Amino acid sequence: MGSAAAAGDPGVSRRRFVAALAGTAALPACSRAQAPAEATVTSHATRPGPTAASPAPSATGPRPLYVGTYTSAEGGGKGIGIATYDPVSGRISGAGTLTGVPDPSYLAVGPGGRTLYAVDEREAGAVTAVRLADRAVLGSRSTGGSAPCHLSVHPSGRWLLSANYGSGSVAVHPIDASGALGERADLVTHRSPAPGPGQQGPHAHQFTISPDGGHVLAVDLGTDTVYSYRLDPRTGRLTEVARAAARPGAGPRHLTFHPGGRHAYLANELDDTVTVCGYAPDTGRLTIGAPQPTGSGAGTNYPAQILVTSDGAYAFLANRGHNSLARYAVEADGARLRLLGTVPVAGDFPRQIALSPDGRLLFAANQRSGTVSVFHVDAGSGELRLAGAPFASPVAVCALPL
Secondary structure, eight states: OOOGGGTTOHHHHTTOOOGGGGGOOOOOOOSSOOOOEEOOEEOOSSSOOOOTTSOOOOSSSOEEEEEEOOSSSTTOOSSEEEEEEOTTTOOEEEEEEEOSOSSOOOEEEOGGGOEEEEEEOSSSOEEEEEETTTTEEEEEEEOSSSOEEEEEEOTTSSEEEEEETTTTEEEEEEBOTTSOBOSOOEEEEOOOSOOOTTOSSOOEEEEEEOTTSSOEEEEETTTTEEEEEEEOTTTOOEEEEEEEEOOTTOOEEEEEEOTTSSEEEEEETTTTEEEEEEEETTTTEEEEEEEEOOSOTTSOOEEEEEEEOTTSSEEEEEEETTTEEEEEEEEGGGTEEEEEEEEEOSSSOEEEEEEOTTSSEEEEEETTTTEEEEEEEOTTTOOEEEOSSOEEOTTOOEEEEO
């Protein structure tokens, strides 16, 4: 969900933004990377988080968890939340806050887990790199657009991809050997097709990578379109190769691929549906199928993020409004989703969900209740079981378990 940068858009108003974001201060564009600075970590727990001096967590010991928030929202966080979680029980323990990154509403980690990347979801958008060994901020770079709300790291570890929701554009930044970001390599604005019903412009909501790394795909809620690009591995330049049109007014928000690489699943925020998509790896072409229910019933609901288990057997969808997690069986080698039911998310407005690296836990960041819920995932049945009381974290909009 983007920021209030586009709050005048009738389509945007349906998205239930945090009202305080309307007064978000602009972040000056960064023409050069800032000098590395030590991030301030404020402790709010006796249990320490991982540090450069700490041993690497074992398979059964505490694992790192980072939580994104809005620092400019009333009652919001002070920066990126630092925590640990028990991979067996799912219990989360707070370990402090990494300050110095404004409105870090979406997080990603580079290959090897050495560097954390965050969007700065402000009118003058930016992306920031943080070295995890000592939590030093390696600098920020302008995204060339407003309200960046999603980012991802290319499997090569050389490129950072970000989506500017407010201005409807996608950006590419190089990543150097230290994990720091270089000057922006490309910026593409979605100028066509025309905005969908109720929208006044494009709203890029996700910029992600195909399973084989051959194409990068941008999901745009404003134009009801998924754009496929080739990324030049040497220059970082983008070349559009295909477009897939969702039905008018669908408001596509988030795409995830089946591990087989031939199918993907699209969560549509505005018409409260999910669609199965065919994908051609050689051309990058996505074919969007018929809308399917989210399990929300007749109430108001805005699907957020959809995930698929690593074995491709089950998919999970976060329902904001219905405040549930929908469970799907994935059938026919990824070509079909079958709704199994929903479970309460134990929070309000689940903005984002993520699976732990081993797939045994699912984390849900609940924006309005300011909590992170954790569920045990049954590998055989796809059933979800709440792992105790949710963890309190102000305006939690992204949970990143490592």
